[in-house]
Amino acid sequence: MDDLIPASRFPDLFLQDTPMLDVRAPMEFRRGAFPTATNIPLLNDSQRQAVGRRYRQAGQEAAVTLGHDLLAGEAKAQRLHQWTAFLAASPQAALYCFRGGLRSELVQQWLRQTGLTVQRVAGGYKALRRFLIDQLELSARENSFIVVAGKTGCAKTHLLHKLPASIDLEGRANHRGSAFGKRTGGQPTQIDFENWLAVDFLKLKQTNSRLVFIEDESRAIGSLSVPLTLLEAMRSAPLAVIEEPLELRADTILNDYIIANFEDLKSLQGDNAFASFSDYLLTSLNKIQRRLGPERYRQIHQFMTVALERQAQTGDTLQHRAWIESLLRNYYDPMYEYQLNKKLSRIAFRGSRQEFICWAQTLETGAQKTYK
Numbered sequence: 093m094d095d096l097i098p099a100s101r102f103p104d105l106f107l108q109d110t111p112m113l114d115v116r117a118p119m120e121f122r123r124g125a126f127p128t129a130t131n132i133p134l135l136n137d138s139q140r141q142a143v144g145r146r147y148r149q150a151g152q153e154a155a156v157t158l159g160h161d162l163l164a165g166e167a168k169a170q171r172l173h174q175w176t177a178f179l180a181a182s183p184q185a186a187l188y189c190f191r192g193g194l195r196s197e198l199v200q201q202w203l204r205q206t207g208l209t210v211q212r213v214a215g216g217y218k219a220l221r222r223f224l225i226d227q228l229e230l231s232a233r234e235n236s237f238i239v240v241a242g243k244t245g246c247a248k249t250h251l252l253h254k255l256p257a258s259i260d261l262e263g264r265a266n267h268r269g270s271a272f273g274k275r276t277g278g279q280p281t282q283i284d285f286e287n288w289l290a291v292d293f294l295k296l297k298q299t300n301s302r303l304v305f306i307e308d309e310s311r312a313i314g315s316l317s318v319p320l321t322l323l324e325a326m327r328s329a330p331l332a333v334i335e336e337p338l339e340l341r342a343d344t345i346l347n348d349y350i351i352a353n354f355e356d357l358k359s360l361q362g363d364n365a366f367a368s369f370s371d372y373l374l375t376s377l378n379k380i381q382r383r384l385g386p387e388r389y390r391q392i393h394q395f396m397t398v399a400l401e402r403q404a405q406t407g408d409t410l411q412h413r414a415w416i417e418s419l420l421r422n423y424y425d426p427m428y429e430y431q432l433n434k435k436l437s438r439i440a441f442r443g444s445r446q447e448f449i450c451w452a453q454t455l456e457t458g459a460q461k462t463y464k
Contacts, residue, residue, distance in 0.1 A: 124283025192216030242334030245341025
């Protein structure tokens with residue numbers, strides 16, 4: 093087995109969900125990594141900073157000497173134990189550091205001395221990251237997109253999941269895209285978001301179709317930004333507009349933003365969940381206070397407060413429908429209609445959820461025949 097994984101094999105690493113052993117420092121890993129990567133660092137953050145200072149002051153040889161001193165004896169034994177345990181569970185893993193140089197070479201050497209062989213990624217994290225950036229830009233250019241639009245609550249994300257050739261931007265961003273879009277677990281870093289999207293597109297490339305359904309989004313999804321090349325492709329793509337009555341849309345909001353969010357919080361916080369849930373709703377409403385205006389904000393705030401009190405006392409969530417319907421009717425719907433009126437020339441479909449699924453499946457079948 094070759095010691096190095098060349099760039100020609102990078103697609104297989106992601107298509108096969110190959111486990112990756114990331115030996116960068118934790119602070120590097122937190123900035124960005126890959127979907128199947130596990131961080132078991134050679135140097136911790138303080139050690140990496142010390143080696144970096146020595147490198148700047150006295151050069152590479154002195155820095156390498158300090159690194160070996162910091163990892164002597166028990167420290168080295170502990171690292172080896174962690175790496176060998178990981179490789180025992182994931183024998184096909186790929187190893188990388190930042191540039192595929194000193195750190196991953198040293199780890200590879202130490203493991204070889206124990207009788208274990210692991211392949212090292214040529215160019216390391218930096219090369220893999222460059223590969224994924226290029227893939228994301230290529231995917232934005234070579235795919236044909238259908239942008240799924242519709243008023244808030246039309247269950248656009250749920251519809252995407254019923255189609256094989258789709259990209260879920262909000263799912264990858266772990267945010268539903270509105271002032272109320274915050275989800276448990278927080279958002280990934282911008283780099284992780286982009287890496288996940290690139291892998292999604294890479295896997296879609298293995299299908300016969302180059303027709304991709306994607307939800308209508310603005311540049312920002314919570315704290316994250318849709319990559320500009322992808323956003324530009326979306327802004328020029330045909331629109332499929334989902335149309336559903338207010339009552340059904342309110343049901344979707346109630347299920348996704350109230351019931352599901354509260355259950356997610358309960359699974360993490362137990363008895364403290366309701367206080368966090370109340371704070372989430374009231375803080376989210378406060379974000380759009382100026383846009384609502386004082387009177388409308390006061391009314392919706394009152395509806396929300398009553399609903400939260402009832403939920404706290406009885407567990408009943410139906411009272412939330414009052415503020416949901418008011419917010420949809422008086423805030424989100426007018427804003428959506430204003431934006432849609434600027435895109436009328438792009439509309440390729442208008443209809444219900446079920447009509448959309450039938451239409452989309454017909455398009456996908458045609459696209460598969462085209463690209464075979």
